[in-house]
Amino acid sequence: MQQRANERIAYFNGEYLPESRVVLPFRDRGFLYGDGVFDTTRTFGHRLFKVKEHIDRLYRSLRYLRLDPGLSPAEMAGITEAVLERNRHLLGPDEDYWVSQRVSRGPSRIDGEEPVQAGPTVIVECTPLPLRERAGLYRDGIRVVVPSNRRTPPDALTPRAKTTNYLNMIVADQEVTALDPGAWAVLLDMNGNLAEGRGSNIFLVRKGELLTPGSRYVLPGISRETVIELAAELETPCREADLDLYDAYNADEAFLTSTSLCICPVRSINGVRIGGEAVFGPVTRRLVDAYVRLVGCDFVGQYLRRLG
Numbered sequence: 217m218q219q220r221a222n223e224r225i226a227y228f229n230g231e232y233l234p235e236s237r238v239v240l241p242f243r244d245r246g247f248l249y250g251d252g253v254f255d256t257t258r259t260f261g262h263r264l265f266k267v268k269e270h271i272d273r274l275y276r277s278l279r280y281l282r283l284d285p286g287l288s289p290a291e292m293a294g295i296t297e298a299v300l301e302r303n304r305h306l307l308g309p310d311e312d313y314w315v316s317q318r319v320s321r322g323p324s325r326i327d328g329e330e331p332v333q334a335g336p337t338v339i340v341e342c343t344p345l346p347l348r349e350r351a352g353l354y355r356d357g358i359r360v361v362v363p364s365n366r367r368t369p370p371d372a373l374t375p376r377a378k379t380t381n382y383l384n385m386i387v388a389d390q391e392v393t394a395l396d397p398g399a400w401a402v403l404l405d406m407n408g409n410l411a412e413g414r415g416s417n418i419f420l421v422r423k424g425e426l427l428t429p430g431s432r433y434v435l436p437g438i439s440r441e442t443v444i445e446l447a448a449e450l451e452t453p454c455r456e457a458d459l460d461l462y463d464a465y466n467a468d469e470a471f472l473t474s475t476s477l478c479i480c481p482v483r484s485i486n487g488v489r490i491g492g493e494a495v496f497g498p499v500t501r502r503l504v505d506a507y508v509r510l511v512g513c514d515f516v517g518q519y520l521r522r523l524g
Contacts, residue, residue: 225302226341227295229333232302238339241332246320250381252337253277256316257296257438258345258475260513262304264315267293269438274317277377285319285338292317292340299340310518313342314476320380345476351522352398357483357495358472359399360418362461363388367403367411367433375412375435385414400472402485405433409458413472418482419443421469421499426454439473446506452499461486469497478515479504 228238246252255274257267271289278285285292300315307313318339323332368375368384385401392401402418405411410418411433417440420427426447428440447454457463464470470482470490481500482490491497496504508514 222306224306224342225299226339227299228339229337232298235341238341240337241323243323243326243332244320244337245322245324246318246337246380248324250379250383251281252318252320252380253281253283253378254316254318254380255378256314256475258314259300259312260511260515262300262307262312264297264300265511266438266442267296267315269441271296271317273378273438274319277379278319280374280377281321281379283319283321283336285336287338295340299342303342307344310521311347312345312513312518314345315342316340318380347519348522350477351519353477353480354516354519355495355523357481359396360402360413360470360472360482360485361392361396361399362404362486363391363401365391365403367405369406370432375433376431378435382414389414402472404460405429407458409433409460410464416472416474416477419471419473420459420463420467421471421497422463422467424453424499426452426499427457427459427463428454429459430456437473437475439475439478442507442510443473443479443503446503446510450502450506452502464488464490467491469500471500471503478507478511 223234223236225232226235226238240247253274255270257264257270271292275289296315296317320337322336325331365388388401388403392399400413402413403411410429412418412435417428417434417437444454464485465488467490472480472482479500481496484490504516
């Protein structure tokens with residue numbers, strides 16, 4: 217198969233290949249059962265952010281699934297840097313990547329037959345950030361809608377592991393998109409408290425204090441962790457709490473954190489306006505400014521410049 221012009225390169229089971237040559241066996245357990253884990257960081261100014269923290273979380277997820285990738289965390293970090301290096305030249309000066317590590321248990325064995333592949337499937341790849349698609353979120357704020365289905369409870373399957381089985385979140389997104397195509401889903405946990413969305417954590421601001429759902433019921437995001445660290449530096453009180461829709465509707469400010477968005481303000485929850493007329497409330501603005509200083513990239517401007 218001939219490589220396409222400007223085709224990105226991915227790591228696939230020990231080789232660096234054009235993306236079009238990365239082909240999974242159809243019996244791969246990640247495809248069959250969602251039996252795998254992944255993690256994703258992003259670049260700022262073409263440089264990886266907190267790659268060690270993301271890979272540490274990847275290996276915690278791997279231990280939870282009792283899945284050995286056959287690589288040490290240091291080797292995985294080196295491969296991640298190598299994939300970025302092979303693809304950096306494809307980025308424009310104001311563009312950045314998601315960079316992901318993906319590990320499945322590999323193909324299912326068939327009794328009496330030689331396996332098509334011994335051991336797990338390991339892929340490291342990169343994808344351009346959807347800067348144009350999400351630019352309006354920073355101009356207008358995110359409309360959050362709470363779907364009817366609840367977040368998978370920790371006594372069924374811990375949400376703290378970042379697995380490739382995202383059906384719980386996908387079904388939620390489909391319901392919300394049917395109601396409001398531009399909205400983002402944030403699920404409640406089984407106790408009726410705010411949990412998280414697909415790839416995003418939520419924060420509320422009340423009387424100058426930051427509040428966020430407890431880490432037992434969500435995937436503790438690296439961006440979430442970064443905000444908590446920045447809040448401590450800014451001497452802004454921050455704590456985990458049980459937060460229901462009453463708390464959400466009465467919040468002074470709200471925002472979502474995610475790898476791609478970093479911090480993005482929430483305009484409304486279930487149609488209830490949060491905060492005043494300004495898109496960025498004062499606490500959210502201080503945290504965004506601190507985040508920008510930390511990463512050395514005006515990520516808000518990076519998105520807004522796509523609006524034309």
